[in-house]
Amino acid sequence: xxxxxxxxxxxxxxxxxxxxxxxxxxxxxxxxxxxxxxxxxxxxxxxxxxxxxxxxxxxxxxxxxxxxxxxxxxxxxxxxxxxxxxxxxxxxxxxxxxxxxxxxxxxxxxxxxxxxxxxxxxxxxxxxxxxxxxxxxxxxxxxxxxxxxxxxxxxxxxxxxxxxxxxxxxxxxxxxxxxxxxxxxxxxxxxxxxxxxxxxxxxxxxxxxxxxxxxxxxxxxxxxxxxxxxxxxxxxxxxxxxxxxxxxxxxxxxxxxxxxxxxxxxxxxxxxxxxxxxxxxxxxx
Numbered sequence: 001x002x003x004x005x006x007x008x009x010x011x012x013x014x015x016x017x018x019x020x021x022x023x024x025x026x027x028x029x030x031x032x033x034x035x036x037x038x039x040x041x042x043x044x045x046x047x048x049x050x051x052x053x054x055x056x057x058x059x060x061x062x063x064x065x066x067x068x069x070x071x072x073x074x075x076x077x078x079x080x081x082x083x084x085x086x087x088x089x090x091x092x093x094x095x096x097x098x099x100x101x102x103x104x105x106x107x108x109x110x111x112x113x114x115x116x117x118x119x120x121x122x123x124x125x126x127x128x129x130x131x132x133x134x135x136x137x138x139x140x141x142x143x144x145x146x147x148x149x150x151x152x153x154x155x156x157x158x159x160x161x162x163x164x165x166x167x168x169x170x171x172x173x174x175x176x177x178x179x180x181x182x183x184x185x186x187x188x189x190x191x192x193x194x195x196x197x198x199x200x201x202x203x204x205x206x207x208x209x210x211x212x213x214x215x216x217x218x219x220x221x222x223x224x225x226x227x228x229x230x231x232x233x234x235x236x237x238x239x240x241x242x243x244x245x246x247x248x249x250x251x252x253x254x255x256x257x258x259x260x261x262x263x264x265x266x267x268x269x270x271x272x273x274x275x276x277x278x279x280x281x282x283x284x285x
Contacts, residue, residue, distance in 0.1 A: 003088070003146065006030035006062025008055045008077055010042035013092050013116070014068025016126035018046045024153040030058040041123070055081050064088040064146065066114075067101075075100040083109040088143050090114055094170035097163035098138055112139025113166075114147045116156075119177050131155045136169060138162065183258075184209070186251060193247050222268035229262040229280060232272040237283060256284045 005026055007014050010033035022028045032052045033039040039051045052058050059065055059081045067077050071093045078101045083089060085108030089101055094115040101111040117134040120126035135151040135158045137144065144160070151158040161169055188201035196204075215224035228236040237259065244252045263280050266272045272280070 002027060003063040004029045004061070006032075006058040006065045007042070007049075008032050008058050008065060008067050008081075009069035009073075010035075010038040011068055011070070012120050012123050012126050014066060015042045015045060015123055016120065016130050017066065017068070017092065017114075017116070018042065018049070019127050020130045020154055021150060022046050022048070026150070026153070030062050032058045045123075045127075059083060059087070064090070067091045071096055075103075079103040083107040085109070088112070088146065090139070090143060090147065092116070094136065094173060095167050097166045098140075099163055110140060110143045112137065112143035112147050114139075114150065115170075117159075117173060134159055136161050136166075138166060186254065190248055190251070222265040225262070225265045225269060227262070229259055230266045230269060230271050232266065232276040232280065234279060234283060237280070241283070259284045 003026070005018070005021065005028045007018055007028065007030070010031055015038075018028045018031075028046045028049045030052055031039050031042045031046070031049050032055045033042065036051075043049050043051050055077055065087070067074050067089065068091070069077055074091045074093060074096060078089070081104070083104045087104075087109040088111075089104045089109045090112040091098075091101065092115055093100075093113065094117075096113070098105075098111045098113050101109075105111050113136075115136040116130055117136060118126075118129050120129065131154050133154070133156045135147070135154070135156050137147045137151065137158050138161045139147050148158050184202065184205070185198070188198040188205065191198065191201035191204075212224075212226075215226070218224070228240070240255065241252070244255055260281060263272075263277050266280075267274070267277055
């Protein structure tokens with residue numbers, strides 16, 4: 001049986017997922033969104049899909065419904081729609097568990113969650129990045145098997161999680177991806193001290209950042225890590241601390257915290273011993 005897919009919510013993630021699933025032979029037949037422009041963009045990108053005025057209309061004709069609204073509205077949609085037994089319902093939130101779909105489950109629907117471990121800055125970039133991603137899945141059967149098949153069809157891998165895993169899983173993703181941008185922003189702002197803009201700083205640092213990602217991919221942790229902490233270079237670190245205290249004292253606590261968290265990488269790489277690790281901790285405390 002070929003499942004007919006419907007989407008409630010035409011945001012970036014939902015539209016990108018619908019485009020790619022449609023390309024892999026999944027019939028995406030229905031879309032509802034509160035914003036007509038978003039629904040029209042979805043329908044224009046997904047051949048065969050039709051715009052409906054109500055979320056209920058999508059639930060009435062589709063076998064598998066993705067609720068791809070903002071996270072705060074998933075539970076509301078699940079509660080307001082009249083689901084029927086045997087229907088499959090899933091959301092794509094990284095932090096929320098299937099508990100938010102409890103009203104659908106109580107009406108006999110089977111529920112799940114499919115979250116692409118990926119960053120989406122625009123629709124075009126999202127469509128490009130979806131294939132090959134890891135998909136975190138929390139679901140009961142038969143939804144579990146269906147979502148695994150979808151992940152495989154999208155040339156991705158899958159990771160099965162429990163409801164208790166979800167928030168910590170999403171926090172890890174946030175630290176690795178979102179806060180990466182925060183660190184680059186902090187670093188690029190420091191360039192203003194010698195008259196360079198943040199944009200100029202980012203352009204200058206991009207080759208280094210690409211090199212760091214290549215090291216992570218090819219060598220991994222901790223061997224790919226570099227820098228003065230990894231070398232146990234106390235002289236250089238003292239210079240950093242003095243410069244930050246003078247020019248950017250608000251950044252100093254962040255530098256010390258990140259440096260302290262880097263010491264275990266240096267120990268794991270074997271480039272410092274316990275004595276030097278102690279000296280670094282003392283310097284950074």
